[in-house]
Amino acid sequence: MKKAIETIYTESLRLTLQNQLSTMTEFLPVWEHQVRVTALAGTLARELRLDVKKVKLAAALHDLGKFTWPRELFYKPNKFLTEKDWNIIFAHPRKSVEIIEEFNGHSSYLSTGNPSVCDIILFHHEKPDGNGYYRITDLPPETVILSVADIFEACSSNRSYRVALPARVAIELAVKDFKDYLGNNVKLIKDILHTSIQSSSWKKKPSKKK
Ligand SMILES: [Fe+2]
Numbered sequence: 020m021k022k023a024i025e026t027i028y029t030e031s032l033r034l035t036l037q038n039q040l041s042t043m044t045e046f047l048p049v050w051e052h053q054v055r056v057t058a059l060a061g062t063l064a065r066e067l068r069l070d071v072k073k074v075k076l077a078a079a080l081h082d083l084g085k086f087t088w089p090r091e092l093f094y095k096p097n098k099f100l101t102e103k104d105w106n107i108i109f110a111h112p113r114k115s116v117e118i119i120e121e122f123n124g125h126s127s128y129l130s131t132g133n134p135s136v137c138d139i140i141l142f143h144h145e146k147p148d149g150n151g152y153y154r155i156t157d158l159p160p161e162t163v164i165l166s167v168a169d170i171f172e173a174c175s176s177n178r179s180y181r182v183a184l185p186a187r188v189a190i191e192l193a194v195k196d197f198k199d200y201l202g203n204n205v206k207l208i209k210d211i212l213h214t215s216i217q218s219s220s221w222k223k224k225p226s227k228k229k
Pocket residue numbers: 081082111112143144
């Protein structure tokens with residue numbers, strides 16, 4: 020499994036290098052985002068007694084699909100996005116899974132089990148009320164935990180078109196669509212998010228891209 024991750028990262032890096040060395044700089048914020056989401060999602064999974072390894076693997080790879088984006092997409096504020104741009108954005112969870120399956124095969128650890136790592140990645144922009152990218156409502160808790168960590172990291176980091184939101188706002192936005200789903204765990208999750216933002220590693224150089 021470790022080998023599979025290494026292969027995917029190495030191949031992603033190789034593809035990036037093939038495109039142009041300067042492109043690496045463009046995608047650095049995506050790597051940084053995935054690293055921070057992995058740490059946070061792992062903590063949340065551990066506290067909620069979920070499969071930590073599976074959640075961390077999904078978090079580490081969830082936005083690989085963004086490596087196929089045209090670079091200008093990382094800089095565009097939402098209000099300037101075209102229909103074509105949105106279609107590319109909506110496709111990125113599927114693209115992430117396609118990249119994993121291309122390099123790792125359909126029957127690997129990443130693609131098997133219920134939910135598989137690929138399932139968790141595929142659903143990471145889904146909402147329990149059906150207002151997600153693919154309108155899937157039957158979500159495993161591992162996906163919801165990844166979504167919470169993902170939204171929180173995105174909201175608490177700088178973007179090219181806005182500064183990082185205050186911690187209190189980022190925490191509320193992260194749990195907003197999952198309160199009914201998470202029930203009594205909402206307070207615990209908010210406490211973990213609050214603690215994470217106090218840590219020095221979290222404050223370290225926030226991302227400037229989508
Ligand atoms: Fe994503």
